[in-house]
Amino acid sequence: MLHKKLKPFPENFFWGASTSAYQVEGANLEDGKGPSCQDVKELPPGTADLKTCADHYHRYKEDIALMAEMGFKSYRFSIAWTRILPKGTGEVNQKGIEFYNNLINECLKYKITPIVTMFHFDMPAELDKRGSWSNRDSIQWFVDFAKVLFENFGDRVKYWLTINEQNMLTLVGPIIGTMCIPEGTKNITKEVYQQNHHMLVAQAKAMELCHKMLPDAKIGPAPNIAFVYPASSKPADILAAENYNAIRNWIYLDMAVKGIYNPIAWAYLEENDACPTFGEGDAESLKNAHPDFIGFNYYNTATVQASLDRNENISPSADQQSARGEAGFYKGCSNPNLPKTEFGWEIDPEGFRVTIRELTDRYHLPLLVTENGLGAYDKLEDGKIHDSYRIKYLRDHIKQIQLAITDGANMLGYNPWSAIDLVSTHEGIRKRYGFIYVDTTDEAVGSLNRYRKDSFFWYKKVIASNGADLSE
Numbered sequence: 001m002l003h004k005k006l007k008p009f010p011e012n013f014f015w016g017a018s019t020s021a022y023q024v025e026g027a028n029l030e031d032g033k034g035p036s037c038q039d040v041k042e043l044p045p046g047t048a049d050l051k052t053c054a055d056h057y058h059r060y061k062e063d064i065a066l067m068a069e070m071g072f073k074s075y076r077f078s079i080a081w082t083r084i085l086p087k088g089t090g091e092v093n094q095k096g097i098e099f100y101n102n103l104i105n106e107c108l109k110y111k112i113t114p115i116v117t118m119f120h121f122d123m124p125a126e127l128d129k130r131g132s133w134s135n136r137d138s139i140q141w142f143v144d145f146a147k148v149l150f151e152n153f154g155d156r157v158k159y160w161l162t163i164n165e166q167n168m169l170t171l172v173g174p175i176i177g178t179m180c181i182p183e184g185t186k187n188i189t190k191e192v193y194q195q196n197h198h199m200l201v202a203q204a205k206a207m208e209l210c211h212k213m214l215p216d217a218k219i220g221p222a223p224n225i226a227f228v229y230p231a232s233s234k235p236a237d238i239l240a241a242e243n244y245n246a247i248r249n250w251i252y253l254d255m256a257v258k259g260i261y262n263p264i265a266w267a268y269l270e271e272n273d274a275c276p277t278f279g280e281g282d283a284e285s286l287k288n289a290h291p292d293f294i295g296f297n298y299y300n301t302a303t304v305q306a307s308l309d310r311n312e313n314i315s316p317s318a319d320q321q322s323a324r325g326e327a328g329f330y331k332g333c334s335n336p337n338l339p340k341t342e343f344g345w346e347i348d349p350e351g352f353r354v355t356i357r358e359l360t361d362r363y364h365l366p367l368l369v370t371e372n373g374l375g376a377y378d379k380l381e382d383g384k385i386h387d388s389y390r391i392k393y394l395r396d397h398i399k400q401i402q403l404a405i406t407d408g409a410n411m412l413g414y415n416p417w418s419a420i421d422l423v424s425t426h427e428g429i430r431k432r433y434g435f436i437y438v439d440t441t442d443e444a445v446g447s448l449n450r451y452r453k454d455s456f457f458w459y460k461k462v463i464a465s466n467g468a469d470l471s472e
């Protein structure tokens with residue numbers, strides 16, 4: 001649709017940015033925090049460990065002040081489960097409560113709305129030992145954790161996100177250092193989707209509890225949604241795209257929003273003898289979630305073609321944004337129409353609009369962008385970082401949000417990744433995303449001084465003009 005006139009961004013639009021606890025905080029075993037799966041995993045070679053990260057734990061005041069200087073209306077961060085419950089269940093660590101109280105209060109001091117992710121890739125190591133999400137008890141562990149969060153922070157936190165990128169945990173969990181598969185598992189797909197089922201039920205129960213305990217709060221899921229294109233107009237490629245859309249995107253949101261398993265995804269599970277077992281009450285719990293909005297991370301689209309041979313050998317995904325394939329179901333391929341980042345991720349701003357429209361069409365719920373951004377090798381020169389490539393990426397995506405709003409989408413906010421440089425899931429701190437540069441490297445911890453990147457000043461103008469001025 002070529003609009004004659006664009007609608008403005010809504011008033012009270014949440015302009016902000018995101019981080020996650022294990023990637024930004026550091027102090028990973030300080031003040032009573034227990035280890036999470038991230039702290040005990042084998043690090044990808046040459047990447048920074050998680051002891052320091054951006055040292056946000058000690059420097060959050062300086063960081064929030066910088067966010068306030070940019071004019072942030074929201075800050076999306078996650079709460080480390082093991083800071084609150086060092087062993088995952090049982091005793092509460094008051095120092096952990098204190099830290100997040102301080103962080104939340106600091107945001108509120110500047111009228112920045114805290115948007116809190118309850119779980120971002122950091123399962124308590126003690127719970128991993130007990131089988132992690134493969135153990136049905138994980139549903140209760142998560143609900144108990146949620147209760148502690150709602151009790152302690154619910155008076156001030158009005159926006160909650162349940163599980164960050166549950167779809168990536170399920171599809172590429174081992175690459176991002178999460179998801180434990182019990183030794184000797186024969187049917188890995190079945191095991192993974194049983195864990196996925198437990199997460200879905202845990203999420204649904206947490207949403208129900210939130211509505212009960214905090215009637216004026218809002219809660220939603222936060223998957224990584226990337227619309228899947230067919231490689232061509234061949235009908236077989238269209239079917240392949242529908243297949244991958246079903247298992248990459250819709251299985252998560254159909255369940256979160258409607259409480260049903262997506263039928264194409266279910267057929268895939270049947271084919272693989274991988275249908276999850278429902279426990280007592282699961283079906284009801286799944287129906288009772290009623291999210292208030294959909295949070296979603298968008299980096300780029302995916303493109304697939306038909307896989308017409310059930311014995312085809314398809315290599316596994318490299319990470320969150322690379323589609324792999326399933327013989328006889330779909331096969332990932334690159335999109336020749338799209339440029340790539342320095343780290344090989346395709347860049348597709350228009351695909352953002354496509355994805356937003358599709359989400360609007362399918363679910364009729366308000367949408368909150370919880371991640372979007374460009375990972376690059378930034379250079380600090382004379383105290384400056386000239387990241388025009390990032391400005392271009394963000395500008396192109398913000399334009400597409402406005403087009404989608406004009407198309408009829410209800411957009412709550414834009415919280416790109418990341419507020420400040422932090423450690424990537426598997427490519428170290430050299431892959432930077434922030435508006436704020438942190439002086440540190442994968443090889444050694446640096447001064448940790450903060451520097452405003454060019455994108456910092458640009459985003460400040462964008463926010464001040466409520467998205468009307470995107471010029472550099």
Ligand code: BGP
Pocket residue numbers: 020023164165168224297319320371375417423424425426427431
């Ligand atoms: C998302 C995760 C984030 C984040 C981001 C960038 O999948 O939710 O935690 O790290 O991707 O990915 P990466 O760090 O792999 O570059």
